[in-house]
Amino acid sequence: MRKTGRKTVFAALAAAVFLMHGGLPLCVQGDAGEQDKVTIGISMASELASYQKGLAGKMQEIAEQSDSYEVEFYYADWDADKQEEQLREMIDKQVDSIILCPVDAKSFLNVLREAKDAGIPVVNLNMKLDPFSCEYITTYVGGSMSEEAVLAAELAVDYFGEEEGKIGIIEGFPGSDPQIYRTQTFLEEMNSQPNIEIVGIVDGKWSRSRAELAALDLLRKEPEIDMIYCHDCNMAMGAYDTLEKEGKEDEVKIIGIGDAAEYKDAVKEGKIYGIVSQSADYEAAYALICAEKAARGQELRPWYKNPCEALTAENIDKYRSPME
Incomplete structure (x- = not known):
């Protein structure tokens, strides 16, 4: 048996x-064994x-x-x-x-x-x-990549409230469905938030190491950035690595997408502000x-x-x- x-x-x-x-x-x-495989x-x-x-x-x-x-x-x-x-x-x-x-x-x-x-x-x-x-x-x-983007936008809006905020975006691989709609829908949601400004969009190609460089690029372009929205949590962890090296991990909040144990732990530990689950x-x-x-x-x-x-x-x- x-x-x-x-x-x-x-x-x-x-x-x-x-x-x-x-x-x-x-x-x-x-039995399953009686089926043609x-x-x-x-x-x-x-x-x-x-x-x-x-x-x-x-x-x-x-x-x-x-x-x-x-x-x-x-x-x-x-x-x-x-x-x-x-x-x-x-x-x-x-x-x-x-x-x-x-x-x-x-x-x-x-x-x-x-x-x-x-x-x-x-x-x-x-x-x-x-x-x-x-x-x-x-x-x-x-x-639904659009639904995930809406939830990510809600996390950002809830965080800033009526305060002004500057957000950078780290995208996934160009031309893929999530890369397109996790940005497009997020931007559409932000259009109704005059207090929130999108200050940069950088390609991370789903790579943690590329996301580290992308986050550094965003910091160089806008030193006063308040939040980085990443198309997945692997890139979110890369962004956090850069923030930690730059001493900005407490100043800049991160949003990612995914529900692996590492990312849920990162939320509990305060490394990532919020995530949108994807199983x-x-x-x-x-x-x-x-x-x-x-x-x-x-x-x-x-x-x-x-x-x-x-x-x-x-x-x-x-x-x-x-x-x-």
Whole structure:
């Protein structure tokens, strides 16, 4: 008998939560071993970006416990042409379904059309494709980048109140859905706040080390900056490292996006003022469940939305991941 450990419990919980949120049960005849095993090709934008790395690791962990599917990982290194080639390789190999976490929102229309023509369903994961490309996917598993930006803006507005404030932004990889909408929507929200000024926008490419340099650039441009809004918490930690080196960690507040333990601890310790949650556990579990269901011909909703909420030191202890 297989020993029941944390990984097995996690996979079982993922399936249970899927059903609770309106998923359809797999049509299984007898044991999982009696099913034909399906192959899921997984194309990640990067192997090194913190969230992407964690997301891939969680999917690998879940997949190792499955008897009904196997996974094959591909990493594009933020190269859209390379990712397109990898997708065509999956199509040529006739995988049963594809999970795509795209380098950018607009580069994959043709290859997605090819996948659909080949009868291979595609689950768009984490970073959403543009509306034209979405015509050729089966479902999207991920959050609303605009909603996350609204919550980040609310954190900033709540912090400043009626006081004047200067905010710098450190963005993710250019052209990706989160880079576009986590800035665009945040700026739209700030348009109604005459007391808050956006003093700079710098590219951090989801890298902690790049975010350190980006934060330094913002400090040089505007020494009186009051807050840095980062597109993810990995970059937020990089920004904090720079503030600490410059002796400004108590003067400049930081907002990030993500809910890994390191970032929640940073909120509790006062290193980060606030975060907007984004659960990699949720996205990993739902992506695999959706990919298997799609491979077996079952219908899915257009969007399995990763819930998010704004967290500060005041409410961080009450937060529970959607997979808990």
